[in-house]
Amino acid sequence: MNNYGESNGDSNVHKKKVEGNDHCENGDGSDNGVILGVDGGATSTVCVCIPLFSSSKTLAYPLPVLGRAVSGCSNHNSVGENAARDTLEEVMAEALSKSGSDWSAVRAVCLGVSGVNHPTDQERILNWLREIFPSHVKLYVQNDAVAALASGTMGKLHGCVLIAGTGCISYGFAEDGREARASGAGPVLGDWGSGYGIAAKALTAVIRAHDGRGPQTMLTNKILKALSLSSPDELIGWTYADPSWARIAALVPEVVSCAEACDQVATKILVDAAQDLALSVKAVVQRLHLCGEDGNGSFPVVMVGGVLEANKTWDIGKEVVKCIQEQFPGAHPITPQVEPAVGAALLARNFLMKESTENCRS
Amino acid sequence: MNNYGESNGDSNVHKKKVEGNDHCENGDGSDNGVILGVDGGATSTVCVCIPLFSSSKTLAYPLPVLGRAVSGCSNHNSVGENAARDTLEEVMAEALSKSGSDWSAVRAVCLGVSGVNHPTDQERILNWLREIFPSHVKLYVQNDAVAALASGTMGKLHGCVLIAGTGCISYGFAEDGREARASGAGPVLGDWGSGYGIAAKALTAVIRAHDGRGPQTMLTNKILKALSLSSPDELIGWTYADPSWARIAALVPEVVSCAEACDQVATKILVDAAQDLALSVKAVVQRLHLCGEDGNGSFPVVMVGGVLEANKTWDIGKEVVKCIQEQFPGAHPITPQVEPAVGAALLARNFLMKESTENCRS
Numbered sequence: 001m002n003n004y005g006e007s008n009g010d011s012n013v014h015k016k017k018v019e020g021n022d023h024c025e026n027g028d029g030s031d032n033g034v035i036l037g038v039d040g041g042a043t044s045t046v047c048v049c050i051p052l053f054s055s056s057k058t059l060a061y062p063l064p065v066l067g068r069a070v071s072g073c074s075n076h077n078s079v080g081e082n083a084a085r086d087t088l089e090e091v092m093a094e095a096l097s098k099s100g101s102d103w104s105a106v107r108a109v110c111l112g113v114s115g116v117n118h119p120t121d122q123e124r125i126l127n128w129l130r131e132i133f134p135s136h137v138k139l140y141v142q143n144d145a146v147a148a149l150a151s152g153t154m155g156k157l158h159g160c161v162l163i164a165g166t167g168c169i170s171y172g173f174a175e176d177g178r179e180a181r182a183s184g185a186g187p188v189l190g191d192w193g194s195g196y197g198i199a200a201k202a203l204t205a206v207i208r209a210h211d212g213r214g215p216q217t218m219l220t221n222k223i224l225k226a227l228s229l230s231s232p233d234e235l236i237g238w239t240y241a242d243p244s245w246a247r248i249a250a251l252v253p254e255v256v257s258c259a260e261a262c263d264q265v266a267t268k269i270l271v272d273a274a275q276d277l278a279l280s281v282k283a284v285v286q287r288l289h290l291c292g293e294d295g296n297g298s299f300p301v302v303m304v305g306g307v308l309e310a311n312k313t314w315d316i317g318k319e320v321v322k323c324i325q326e327q328f329p330g331a332h333p334i335t336p337q338v339e340p341a342v343g344a345a346l347l348a349r350n351f352l353m354k355e356s357t358e359n360c361r362s
Numbered sequence: 363m364n365n366y367g368e369s370n371g372d373s374n375v376h377k378k379k380v381e382g383n384d385h386c387e388n389g390d391g392s393d394n395g396v397i398l399g400v401d402g403g404a405t406s407t408v409c410v411c412i413p414l415f416s417s418s419k420t421l422a423y424p425l426p427v428l429g430r431a432v433s434g435c436s437n438h439n440s441v442g443e444n445a446a447r448d449t450l451e452e453v454m455a456e457a458l459s460k461s462g463s464d465w466s467a468v469r470a471v472c473l474g475v476s477g478v479n480h481p482t483d484q485e486r487i488l489n490w491l492r493e494i495f496p497s498h499v500k501l502y503v504q505n506d507a508v509a510a511l512a513s514g515t516m517g518k519l520h521g522c523v524l525i526a527g528t529g530c531i532s533y534g535f536a537e538d539g540r541e542a543r544a545s546g547a548g549p550v551l552g553d554w555g556s557g558y559g560i561a562a563k564a565l566t567a568v569i570r571a572h573d574g575r576g577p578q579t580m581l582t583n584k585i586l587k588a589l590s591l592s593s594p595d596e597l598i599g600w601t602y603a604d605p606s607w608a609r610i611a612a613l614v615p616e617v618v619s620c621a622e623a624c625d626q627v628a629t630k631i632l633v634d635a636a637q638d639l640a641l642s643v644k645a646v647v648q649r650l651h652l653c654g655e656d657g658n659g660s661f662p663v664v665m666v667g668g669v670l671e672a673n674k675t676w677d678i679g680k681e682v683v684k685c686i687q688e689q690f691p692g693a694h695p696i697t698p699q700v701e702p703a704v705g706a707a708l709l710a711r712n713f714l715m716k717e718s719t720e721n722c723r724s
Contacts, residue, residue, distance in 0.1 A: 077602040117598045118488030182573035187550075188601040188610065204552030211544035212645035236479045239550040240439040246552065283574035 037345025067099030113146025151343025152302030399707025429461030474509025513705025514664030557611030
């Protein structure tokens, strides 16, 4: 796996005026150093600050999160490079401040950011970090799905994660480090299992019922009421007025509610979404042979995001697991006990430990 | 039908300094007055200037178009109100100038504009026109589909039109003036038969083949080559960089080309698109009872837009007509001999004639 992690080689770049911190990276009991973990999703960015453990210490649980901050979207594809960068810097500063810590205490940073689809994306974000942090700080940039996986496996990169919130993506790692992903390409490129995808299909169903192309559905009244609109015609202006994914994805609870009331159109939308999400996971499992030679091998599937959370009776996450297990009975669903930002921090810690072990050996 | 046509009641608003033109609206042989017809689509705006015929004259054919001008998008939903308004004013000025005419000669204007989905949209655009034209000029604002219908029926509002270009819409009128529409709601709301819809599905198919969720397809090489990209991963950045519909819809010829080479994925996309387009027409026909009591009555279906134009062997328009005629054998496809902007001008002329006939009677 290419971590795109590195130390900052340019010691002249100390934006935060950090001096005298040419710190031993191994850490020990007396170290006050911290690690920042950042989860940058399509809707919000979360940063947590955790203490730097020495490699000899057992991982305490629950994890001692020293500080936590939340900000807006930091997907450079969605909000532009400058806004994304500013958001990241602000949210890290706030988490440090809440921890009673500052930039000089930072030993490692792991950013799990949506919109990291290509090595050039990682390189761009690493460049932002290089301008913020001094050279001894270890920097790692990953797709946000990798941090989400780590949140379910306590930092171990093995198995598959499925994120289904405003957007959706499936991402996996084999024991030998090979990685694969599916979906996560955005609304134009058909992420139909995402919150955006589900809600867009529901809005389409309302329009189709209205103009005679589709069956009548409870979704019409439910969605018009939720948006304070009086006619399906007005949905056209509503979607044009602000096509942000999160605004549209916010309608998912209305779809679930209609499915729970046995509306057939809403039910079909959710069944299709569950199958689409399961297909993303299955594609990753197949490419990485996570299920072993006989197809029955056990592997974790970390489930993250609002779409996969249980509802009253219609549980999309449960439906997704059912679809996956029909093909791969060894799939073991995990609902993370920590948030993706903590997963990112754990990843940074694991990378650091691995590097220091390798340094001790050499 | 509500034409939203009216004279401008505020004689103080003469933006173009038109004076001394308190003109007889009936027109006669000696009149040098002109009519402007505007077709404002998702990609471009076309304005034509035709002479004002007296009501006694037979409609000359081919129509004497005095001047024609083309400009960018004037859909206020897409480009914003100010840009849309500026585009409209510029394109009208250029058509007048090319006609050797000026604002003072204008007797009537009909705008067929995409994005007119609600009476408030029509009212807003009428307000723009009221600021441009003096009070004796008759002003009509219609959805661009209405002008397209008129282009196939030489101004008569009867039957159904199907537009499938960058976007798509179906719009119809019964003999008694009742009207209905289907689709035309934009990409979020599922206009899957549109050029945008077809191309977005093709891009999705490339991503799905790449990440293991779908079958391999010729579309991958064809589309990557057309966009000068080296990997499907890069499509994500490409779509985010500029999500304009027209840019994506421009890939339709690649899809048709793959279908002509018997690629199954491309073929399925086009078959589905044709069925979706046919469904839009059928919904309008059914609501207006255009097919008569026995379902076999004859009615025109005006076919407009790049998606419906014949290709080498895979003709989407022909497939659409086949689907419609399976249910409604009396559907009579018409390919207009004049463009939608001329249709708009003919509409304005017909509205004028109707009003002057009614005035003569009263």
